[in-house]
Amino acid sequence: MKKIYSxxxxxxxxxxDIDKKALEKLIExxxxxxxxxxxxxxxxxxxxxxxxxxxxxxxxxxxGIIGSRAEIIIGAHATGLNGILENIEKYSKYNxxxxxxxxxxxxAKPSDPVSYMHKIADFSTKPVYLYYLPAVNGVGFSKEQFxxxxxxxxxxxxxxxxxxxxxxxELLNLKRDVEFTLFEGQEWVVDESLALGCDGALVGxxxxxxxxxxxxxxSVEVGDLEKARELQSILIKIxxxxxxxxxxxxxxxxxxxxxxxxxxxxxxxxxPSQENALSPDSKKRIEICVDKYRAYLV
Numbered sequence: 594m595k596k597i598y599s600x601x602x603x604x605x606x607x608x609x610d611i612d613k614k615a616l617e618k619l620i621e622x623x624x625x626x627x628x629x630x631x632x633x634x635x636x637x638x639x640x641x642x643x644x645x646x647x648x649x650x651x652x653x654x655x656x657g658i659i660g661s662r663a664e665i666i667i668g669a670h671a672t673g674l675n676g677i678l679e680n681i682e683k684y685s686k687y688n689x690x691x692x693x694x695x696x697x698x699x700x701a702k703p704s705d706p707v708s709y710m711h712k713i714a715d716f717s718t719k720p721v722y723l724y725y726l727p728a729v730n731g732v733g734f735s736k737e738q739f740x741x742x743x744x745x746x747x748x749x750x751x752x753x754x755x756x757x758x759x760x761x762x763e764l765l766n767l768k769r770d771v772e773f774t775l776f777e778g779q780e781w782v783v784d785e786s787l788a789l790g791c792d793g794a795l796v797g798x799x800x801x802x803x804x805x806x807x808x809x810x811x812s813v814e815v816g817d818l819e820k821a822r823e824l825q826s827i828l829i830k831i832x833x834x835x836x837x838x839x840x841x842x843x844x845x846x847x848x849x850x851x852x853x854x855x856x857x858x859x860x861x862x863x864x865p866s867q868e869n870a871l872s873p874d875s876k877k878r879i880e881i882c883v884d885k886y887r888a889y890l891v
């Protein structure tokens with residue numbers, strides 16, 4: 594069965610505290626619509642702007658709500674190896690099945706990303722996923738490096754959020770010979786990726802669109818690719834309606850949509866670029882989008 598995992602967003606009160614009531618409502622909303630796993634402290638979860646205390650509060654609360662009803666992946670990202678290992682040690686006490694790591698970029702970028710990931714896997718007692726996002730951190734893997742990556746028994750797989758078709762194809766081809774889990778991380782190619790062999794989708798719009806993603810996966814599962822393409826087309830329209838064609842309301846847009854659905858109490862985000870992103874025009878655009886496609890969301 595093709596899996597749908599939610600790259601969960603972090604709800605805040607208007608004061609900027611973790612909104613635990615909204616978090617519970619979001620988790621239940623996702624579980625009821627077929628989500629089988631959650632990824633906390635990813636890009637959509639605003640990991641880079643949360644304090645250490647907020648991260649642990651989020652993980653403790655979410656883990657308690659979910660219990661054994663779904664798998665939990667925790668993002669252990671940091672600006673260097675020592676920080677990543679420290680996070681893995683610290684987060685291991687929470688309800689967690691595996692970790693995901695987005696490798697550091699800039700001057701902290703690893704010279705040998707495979708060896709770097711293997712050091713992380715050596716340290717961790719739980720499986721580790723590579724959060725592959727070369728457009729953000731500048732860390733790319735060759736076909737040979739991907740193959741070497743999976744030689745470690747605790748490297749579980751990849752959340753592929755690359756924009757490039759080449760990486761997607763190379764990973765799909767590699768799955769013919771090497772056993773690992775491949776999650777599609779880009780919303781606009783979920784139908785094709787699942788049809789070509791990805792194990793599931795782990796995407797940032799699943800908090801809002803879990804029902805639609807599950808419908809796409811189910812259509813692929815039964816071989817109805819025409820239906821999957823039709824649903825994917827609707828998903829892209831929702832993507833543009835919520836995020837904006839310029840991607841200017843990625844965080845606040847989805848939060849505002851969830852507020853319309855009475856799941857979130859606030860569209861508050863701690864991402865600096867989102868502070869004034871939600872204009873009256875963008876609110877209207879999101880309201881129209883949610884109203885038009887409500888049946889695919891709830």
